[in-house]
Amino acid sequence: IGMAVDLWSDVTVSRSDKFEFTVEGEGAADMPKNDTNYIVVGVMAAYKAANKQVPPLKYHCISRIPFARGLGSSSAAIVAGIIAGLVLAGHRLPCWGSEALLQIAANIEGHPDNVAPVIYGGIQIGIHTGTRWTTERAPCPPGLQLVMFIPDFVGKTSDARGVLAETVTRQEAAFNIGRAAFLVHSLCLGNLDNLKYGVEDKMHQPSRGSKLYQYLYPMIEAAESAGASCAYLSGAGPTVMALTSGASGDIFTQREKERTDTAVARAMMEVADSFGVKGKLIVTNAVHEGARVVKVDPPFSSDGITYRDNI
Structure with missing residues (x-):
């Protein structure tokens, strides 16, 4: 997906x-x-x-x-x-x-x-x-905003794949299959509250988060605590993506108190700073x-x- x-x-x-x-x-x-x-x-x-x-x-x-x-x-x-x-x-x-x-x-x-x-x-x-x-x-829920923390360093595909286990357990496979189905169901219903469960993972984020991107899980937790619907590793990394909700239309026409992107972006950057990871924040949206x-x-x-x- x-x-x-x-x-x-x-x-x-x-x-x-x-x-x-x-x-x-x-x-x-x-x-x-x-x-x-x-x-x-x-x-x-x-x-x-x-x-x-x-x-x-x-x-x-x-x-x-x-x-x-x-x-x-x-x-x-x-x-x-x-x-x-x-x-x-x-x-x-x-x-x-x-x-x-x-x-x-x-x-x-x-x-x-x-x-x-x-x-x-x-x-x-x-x-x-x-x-x-x-x-x-x-379906893409209306008003969805994307907050991305993009580290300054390049993510090497060989490194990202090299830390993955060669096999997965039945429990891990079942966990991810269920979460993938739940993610699609949440998108179809436009239920942003359930997205955080749909993006949960046991097959690649734990290994990459512990061995390559130690900031990953603290940043996910900080983003969700600041109001993000969910956060996850984008692709094989190193970017962390958070999804936030807002009203439909251009975000610059909306009052900040009705949006969460600014608070989420600041929370993600604070985590990056605490880990000494340089990077930038981009706030954008999905396109059709x-x-x-x-x-x-x-x-x-x-x-x-x-x-x-x-x-």
Whole structure:
């Protein structure tokens, strides 16, 4: 299960006489700038789907999604690359009954829970049926706010996976299965009070919290004590995500006493300070729209039909 968050990166891909990759913003120093970059991997996958050779291309990324922090930056890069590649290759994919874009992206990522929200937006529950990837949207409670503590250090996937036990007990599996069902039920009912039970975990957070991110459980406790509906490790970490409730609409039109995001953010930062962990707080919200094309040259719009923003 994954949720689309209101953090966006801009990716521009254009034809060129040689390969070039530039990036600015989040993770600019750490991001690979060769054909191993997931944007490039996505473009190559799109051209493969179109049965065409990849021409020399120039890539530029304005990254606003913290890199390697458990916030889906890799999935965003994959999907952005595929979409850009499809447009450049002049190729379209079948949707009904196949969800071809999801198949390509999930095969690169290895699972659908991150790429599905990037493609479709909202909260997505993804599985593999045995023959293909599929996903369904779960309701997103109105007024949901996301408070994220994002440490300054990069989370290494190898480290995050390395601390996990090779096997789980029957009791641990049953616990997580029940909590996953309870989480989805809480979302469907819009019952924010029960989210804290739905996000409880015995399969990855205990190991990662004790061996990698000692601030995790104190921060979860502090966030929930300050009014958060729930808090948990985002992805494999190191980011901690707290969900808070508010009224529908822009939070800046709402009185602070009717919101809890500020108090939760302060509580999370106090815990970070007590552990000597440097980082930043971002308060944002879930979004119901996924990745989209914002500009094409030549444009899709014509004299007779104007597409959104005249792209």
